[in-house]
Amino acid sequence: MLLLRELDLKLDITQRVAQCFTDCRDARFVEHGVPDLVRHAGVWHSAGL
Numbered sequence: 186m187l188l189l190r191e192l193d194l195k196l197d198i199t200q201r202v203a204q205c206f207t208d209c210r211d212a213r214f215v216e217h218g219v220p221d222l223v224r225h226a227g228v229w230h231s232a233g234l
Contacts, residue, residue: 189231199224 193199203220217225 186228186232189228193224193227199227202227 199220203218203223206219206223208215208219
């Protein structure tokens with residue numbers, strides 16, 4: 186998992202993928218931005234969950 190984190194930080198993969206999505210949610214109610222959600226999903230998938 187640490188290797189994936191380092192790769193993401195170095196290659197900016199999460200941010201690039203997040204830019205493919207439009208966040209139509211009301212910003213007043215948003216706690217986690219699209220990059221956070223993409224990162225979370227990536228971690229779960231890479232962990233096999």
